[in-house]
Amino acid sequence: MLLALLAVVIPRLTSRPGDPNTVVLYCAHDSIFADQILRLFEERTGIRVRVRYDEEASKSLGLTSLLIAERQQPRCDVFWNNQSLGTIRLKAAGILTPFHGPGVDRIPAAFRDSDGCWTGFAARMRVYGVNTELLEPTEEAVAGKLSGSSLADVAIAVPLYGTTLSHYSVICGERGLNGLQQWHRSLHQRGIREARGNAAVRDLVAEGACAVGFTDTDDVFAAIDQGQPVAMVPVRVGTGQTIVIPNTAALIVGGPHPEAGRKLMEFLLSEEVELLLAQSASRQIPLGPVDRSLLSPEVARLLELASAGVSLDAAAQHQPAVLEWLSAEYLGYQQP
Amino acid sequence: MTPGDVVLCSLLRSVLCGSAGLLLVCQLRRRIHWESSLRVRRCWLVAAVLPFFVPELLTGFTYRVAAAKLVHSELATELLYGLLMLIRCVSAGTALMMVPGPSAVSRQALHAWLLLKPDGPGFWWWRGWLWLHICGPWRSAVVSWALMVLICFQEFETAALLQIDRHPFSWTVWLFDAHSARQPLADSFRLIVIPLLAELVLLAVCLPLVMRRDVRQDSEWRPETDDSFPGSRPGVVNLAVSCGWMLLALGTVVIWPLVACLLPLVANPGTPTFQGILLWQSVRQIVVSAGFSVSAAVIALRVAAWLLILRRPWVVLLALLPGLSGSLVLSLSVLAVFQLPVASSLYDTWLPMLAGSTLSVLPRAFVGVLLLSRLADPAALHSATLLLPSTDPDVRRLAGGVIWRLRTRGWFVCALLIVQWAFWDVTVAAMLRPVDLEPVVTRLYNEMHYGRTEMLLVMTLLAILIPGLMSLLAMLVWRILVSRFRYRRRLFPGTVRRRA
Numbered sequence: 001m002l003l004a005l006l007a008v009v010i011p012r013l014t015s016r017p018g019d020p021n022t023v024v025l026y027c028a029h030d031s032i033f034a035d036q037i038l039r040l041f042e043e044r045t046g047i048r049v050r051v052r053y054d055e056e057a058s059k060s061l062g063l064t065s066l067l068i069a070e071r072q073q074p075r076c077d078v079f080w081n082n083q084s085l086g087t088i089r090l091k092a093a094g095i096l097t098p099f100h101g102p103g104v105d106r107i108p109a110a111f112r113d114s115d116g117c118w119t120g121f122a123a124r125m126r127v128y129g130v131n132t133e134l135l136e137p138t139e140e141a142v143a144g145k146l147s148g149s150s151l152a153d154v155a156i157a158v159p160l161y162g163t164t165l166s167h168y169s170v171i172c173g174e175r176g177l178n179g180l181q182q183w184h185r186s187l188h189q190r191g192i193r194e195a196r197g198n199a200a201v202r203d204l205v206a207e208g209a210c211a212v213g214f215t216d217t218d219d220v221f222a223a224i225d226q227g228q229p230v231a232m233v234p235v236r237v238g239t240g241q242t243i244v245i246p247n248t249a250a251l252i253v254g255g256p257h258p259e260a261g262r263k264l265m266e267f268l269l270s271e272e273v274e275l276l277l278a279q280s281a282s283r284q285i286p287l288g289p290v291d292r293s294l295l296s297p298e299v300a301r302l303l304e305l306a307s308a309g310v311s312l313d314a315a316a317q318h319q320p321a322v323l324e325w326l327s328a329e330y331l332g333y334q335q336p
Numbered sequence: 337m338t339p340g341d342v343v344l345c346s347l348l349r350s351v352l353c354g355s356a357g358l359l360l361v362c363q364l365r366r367r368i369h370w371e372s373s374l375r376v377r378r379c380w381l382v383a384a385v386l387p388f389f390v391p392e393l394l395t396g397f398t399y400r401v402a403a404a405k406l407v408h409s410e411l412a413t414e415l416l417y418g419l420l421m422l423i424r425c426v427s428a429g430t431a432l433m434m435v436p437g438p439s440a441v442s443r444q445a446l447h448a449w450l451l452l453k454p455d456g457p458g459f460w461w462w463r464g465w466l467w468l469h470i471c472g473p474w475r476s477a478v479v480s481w482a483l484m485v486l487i488c489f490q491e492f493e494t495a496a497l498l499q500i501d502r503h504p505f506s507w508t509v510w511l512f513d514a515h516s517a518r519q520p521l522a523d524s525f526r527l528i529v530i531p532l533l534a535e536l537v538l539l540a541v542c543l544p545l546v547m548r549r550d551v552r553q554d555s556e557w558r559p560e561t562d563d564s565f566p567g568s569r570p571g572v573v574n575l576a577v578s579c580g581w582m583l584l585a586l587g588t589v590v591i592w593p594l595v596a597c598l599l600p601l602v603a604n605p606g607t608p609t610f611q612g613i614l615l616w617q618s619v620r621q622i623v624v625s626a627g628f629s630v631s632a633a634v635i636a637l638r639v640a641a642w643l644l645i646l647r648r649p650w651v652v653l654l655a656l657l658p659g660l661s662g663s664l665v666l667s668l669s670v671l672a673v674f675q676l677p678v679a680s681s682l683y684d685t686w687l688p689m690l691a692g693s694t695l696s697v698l699p700r701a702f703v704g705v706l707l708l709s710r711l712a713d714p715a716a717l718h719s720a721t722l723l724l725p726s727t728d729p730d731v732r733r734l735a736g737g738v739i740w741r742l743r744t745r746g747w748f749v750c751a752l753l754i755v756q757w758a759f760w761d762v763t764v765a766a767m768l769r770p771v772d773l774e775p776v777v778t779r780l781y782n783e784m785h786y787g788r789t790e791m792l793l794v795m796t797l798l799a800i801l802i803p804g805l806m807s808l809l810a811m812l813v814w815r816i817l818v819s820r821f822r823y824r825r826r827l828f829p830g831t832v833r834r835r836a
Contacts (some may be wrong), residue, residue, distance in 0.1 A: 032775065052771045053778075069675055075684050075771065080579055160513050194501050200400060204500075206400045330502075332338040333515050 005202075021047050023260035024075055028054040028082040029247060030218075033280045040276075041267050049259045050329045052076075062086070062161070067095050067252065074254045077261030080247065082266060084120055086168050087248040088316040091117045097253045101262055103269025106288035110311055113303030121269055122277040122284035123309075124216045125302060126167050127232040129202055129223065134211040137201050137231035144213055151192040155201045155213035158194055160326055161182075163216050163245050166315060167235070170288055174237050180322065184329075193197050195322075206230050216245070216300060218282035224282060234305050245310030309320030343530050345505040346489060353418060356486035357425035360475055361484075364426070365433050366570045367578040374377045383582055387589040388427035391760050393780055394421060396497025398593040402619060407567050410503045416811075417504035420494055421586045425484040432703070441472025442669070475545050480541035483703070490662055493762065508580075508662055512713045515664070523641055528665050535660045536653065543649055621776040626806055628686070628775070632693035633754035636701035639694075644705050652702065659699040663763035666759055667692050670768055689768040700757055704750040717742050748810070 031053045040047045054063045064086040067076060071093070079096075081087045087311050090096050091113065098116035111120035126317075130137040134153070135145060145154065157164040172180040193210055195201045200219065201213035206228035214235065223230040232243045249268045255261050267273060275291070277284035278299045285302045294299060364384050371377040399416065449468055453461055470478055497507035500640035511527065542637035617794075642650050658666050670692045674683040683689070720742065 031779070050771045052769075053774060069671070070683075072675075072677075073680050073683070158513065196496060196499050200500075203401050209401060327514075331510065332341075 010161045010195035020257065021271070023047055023049055023257045023264050024255070025049055025051045025080060025264065026076045026078070027055075027062050027065065027080040027163065028086075029049050029080055030082075032261050033277065033282050035251040036280070037273055037276055041264060043266070045263055047263060049222065049264070054082075056221070057326045064089060067092055071095055071253075072203065072253050075253035075256065076252045077257045078264050078268075079252060081250070082124075082222075082247050083163060083166055084118070084248045084312055085169060085243045085316055085319050086252055087118045088113075088312075089319075090250065091115075095253055096250045097203060099251045099262065101266050102268075103266050103288075104137065108287060110309070111244075111287050118248045118250040119265075120248050121287055122274050123244045123246035123287055123306060124163070124218055124282075124284060125306060125309075126235040126245065127217055127220060128214045128235060129215045129217060129220045130231050130233055130321065131205050131208055131211050131230045132231050134208060137233055139233055139236075142212055142233045149190060150198060151187060151190040153193075153196050153209075154187075154213045155193040155204045155210040156187065157198050157201050157214065158196055158330070163198065164214065165319070165323070165326075166245055166312075167243060168326070169213065169315035169319040169322050170237060170243050170310060170312070173317040174239070174310075177318070177321055202230070210250055218284070221281060221283050221298070224229075237310055239310070240306050241310035244285070244304050244306045245312075247284065339507070339510065339527055340530065342505050343534070344350060346507045346531075347534055349414070350488040350503070351484045353421045353425050353488045354429075354481050356555070357422055357429050357484050358481045360422075360426045360577070361429040361433055361480055362477065363570075363574055363577050364430050364581065364824045367574055368430070370569050378482075380578075383586065384430040385427045386540065387423050387585045388431075389756060390589050390593070392493035393497075393760070393762070393777070394593045394597075395589055396494040398596045400497045400500075410501060413498070413500060413503040414505075417498050417547060420498075420589070421488045421491060423589050425488055426581070428487050429480045429484045430709075432483050433476045439470050443606045446472065465556060471545065478541040479545050480537045486660075489531070489535065490660070491539075492662065492664070508664065510615070511662070511664055525665070525669075530659060531663060532657070536657075539660070542831075543652065550554055562684065588788070618776060618779065621774060621779060625765075625775045625805075626755070626772065626779065628689065629693065629755045629758035632690060632697060632758040633701070633751050635688075635690075635694045636698045636754055637705060637751060639698060640701040642700060642706040644709060656699045656702060658695040659697065663692075663696055663761055664767075666696055667764050668769035670695070670793075684770055686770055686773070688768065689773075692764040692768040693761065696764050697754050697758045700775060701750075701754050708746050708750055713742055783811045 024039070027038075031051075033147070034051070034053070039052055041047070042049055054062070061078065063081070067074070067079060067090060070076070074095075079087065079090065087096070091127050096117040099119070100116045104112060104116065104119050107119050107121060111123070112118065117306055128142050129141060135141055145151075159165050159168045166175065168180060168184075171183060193204065195204055195213075198215040198219045199222075201210075201215045202223050203214040204210040205215075206223040206226070217232060235312040236242055249265055251265060269288075271286075271288060271290050274284070274286035274288060276293055278286050278290070278295055283296065283299050283302070285299060285306045286295070287306070292303070295303065364380075368377055368380045368384070371380060399420065402416065430497065446468060449465060474756070490508065492508035492512070493505070496509050497502055498504060498511055499506070514523075514527070567573075639655070643655055646652070658669065661669070671687050673679055674688045717739065720735045720738040723731055726732050760777055762775075762777045762781060765776045766781075769775055769778075
């Protein structure tokens with residue numbers, strides 16, 4: 001029985017990706033939404049997409065760290081990240097190669113790398129999820145709640161990773177590290193609830209355990225689709241701008257299938273893909289020009305808010321310092 | 337909190353759960369073993385161990401909002417997590433109490449030692465008294481306690497799902513967060529030294545006790561002759577405690593999570609439950625994941641059987657060390673190994689995931705093999721084996737049936753349990769899987785992340801049913817093969833031959 005099992009397993013163990021009509025994609029976007037797009041690419045081009053997804057469970061490693069770990073022998077051709085700061089880190093590590101193909105120019109300069117190493121598309125936005133049975137979903141009501149003496153019914157995710165880390169980095173870019181620390185301590189002194197991830201924050205708000213929670217648009221839409229009493233209010237920084245977090249697509253240096261990788265990049269940055277993601281349950285916000293008549297009212301509203309998005313350049317520069325401080329704050333650990 | 341504080345809190349909670357669990361396990365075991373009806377005894381045993389096999393994903397998902405609703409009380413969150421851990425510990429401990437077998441020290445021997453007590457008892461007398469009790473009537477309890485503490489100490493999934501405001505404290509979650517903050521792997525090795533030492537101490541306590549050769553090898557064990565069960569038959573109080581605990585455990589970990597997942601479907605019957613193509617994709621993922629888990633379980637059991645035959649405690653400890661480090665550190669270590677130039681060509685294959693899964697379940701496989709060796713009846717097996725070459729097909733069939741009941745069935749059940757643990761290990765699956773494979777357990781996490789409760793429930797039920805059906809089919813096929821065809825010895829050579 002053991003020999004039979006090994007006879008099945010061993011050929012699988014030694015199989016290698018030798019097909020030229022193949023592209024390897026590392027995708028941090030949720031597989032539930034990305035699958036449809038990748039299957040469409042396969043049908044159109046005949047190129048098979050071997051995809052590795054990122055999950056909540058592997059966040060401690062993450063695709064970004066995996067790409068860095070694999071740099072000597074990369075197996076990935078294209079990296080589809082669901083945010084930009086991790087991709088910027090890859091550029092700094094020399095993992096990315098420039099791409100100047102079609103689709104790049106349709107994306108505003110604020111959402112792509114000046115050297116062409118990465119390009120943003122189909123964004124999310126940082127928002128407050130509001131339980132409509134506990135609080136009126138207006139910016140004034142949320143501001144009043146957040147300025148109160150008690151935040152026991154307000155939730156935020158642990159800021160060590162994900163879009164909450166990006167949020168912290170944006171605040172650091174605006175107020176400096178001291179300002180960020182004061183803001184963070186103010187929240188905790190007033191008893192803010194801290195959950196493990198935006199999905200957990202969403203659940204706390206949806207179940208009525210909290211009235212307000214810092215989360216993302218796709219998480220709030222998931223709750224709304226479940227019929228839960230949740231609405232969203234945009235998060236604004238001091239200048240009144242919103243925090244827009246784009247997906248990013250990037251080519252990997254030394255990827256085994258560069259030509260197929262470029263075709264996938266062109267496809268991901270197309271108007272068609274942005275529309276597909278906008279029409280999916282996650283309602284991603286198109287960054288390039290699209291036919292607005294095909295957008296839902298919810299996405300159209302978000303598009304207006306996204307036009308006032310803050311630049312993430314300062315956030316990218318400050319993220320290492322933010323992470324170093326958070327490591328000491330949360331883990332009692334000093335980064336080397 | 338510092339890393340040391342987190343480890344200390346985790347250890348303290350584990351010791352408390354293990355100790356409280358031991359009291360309950362003793363009550364349950366007393367109830368089970370004094371039960372005269374074999375069928376009722378098996379029902380009690382199944383009900384007692386069932387909560388241990390409920391996926392932690394389901395339990396954590398069900399109670400994570402409950403944790404936040406607990407009137408902003410950190411103590412209440414810790415108690416909730418402690419209760420869930422206690423339930424798992426008691427389930428595991430009930431089975432683990434059977435591992436060491438009956439007491440190796442008789443009451444007469446203990447009484448004789450008491451007679452040797454000097455007027456002013458010195459250290460040597462107390463040391464001997466303690467050692468006799470640990471090797472004797474307390475052996476099952478000590479082993480069970482140590483392993484329950486280990487199970488609770490290593491736990492990660494439920495703590496991660498439940499954690500709010502950094503409670504419950506868990507060193508495994510802390511380590512997870514440290515890696516999220518891009519802590520180098522070398523630092524992780526340094527930071528797990530203390531938790532690893534704690535685990536090794538626990539193992540060092542129980543492994544020698546389990547593996548020691550008993551002078552008394554009473555295969556006809558009865559409750560009246562078992563010196564680890566002094567006292568009379570259990571009474572009404574024991575019945576009340578046992579029944580009450582069973583209701584609490586099954587209700588909390590089995591029934592309520594199922595009801596909680598079904599409620600949204602009942603409340604909104606018009607909600608589309610699933611898409612056909614996604615369901616087919618899920619079935620395919622489940623079958624592939626199950627096949628992978630079977631491979632890991634078979635290899636782990638084979639290695640465990642060899643370790644048992646070897647009978648070198650230090651070799652055993654070293655072999656079990658990777659699995660004892662926890663899935664996170666193990667996965668990161670395996671990943672680092674396959675990044676080395678000598679192994680990098682095998683990186684994008686199934687080998688890293690197979691190696692990680694196998695090492696992860698090896699400690700549990702070892703305990704399973706140990707249990708099987710303790711429960712084996714060599715004399716009866718030998719007699720049945722002698723009947724196999726008979727020219728009478730009915731005799732061969734009966735002999736095959738006896739061998740199946742006495743030996744092969746136990747191995748299948750053990751393998752099934754190991755497969756189940758390998759199947760639901762999300763950390764190893766997420767970190768070490770090759771590009772083309774998305775194990776179903778990581779898919780379930782995504783469904784949970786997007787609050788697709790109905791899809792989560794359907795996929796979880798399928799993930800339990802499909803491997804279960806595959807296992808039943810395999811058992812039936814194997815039983816037919818054993819009964820109808822020539823018996824092949826040493827397919828699972830793990831049974832320790834007892835010396836006369």
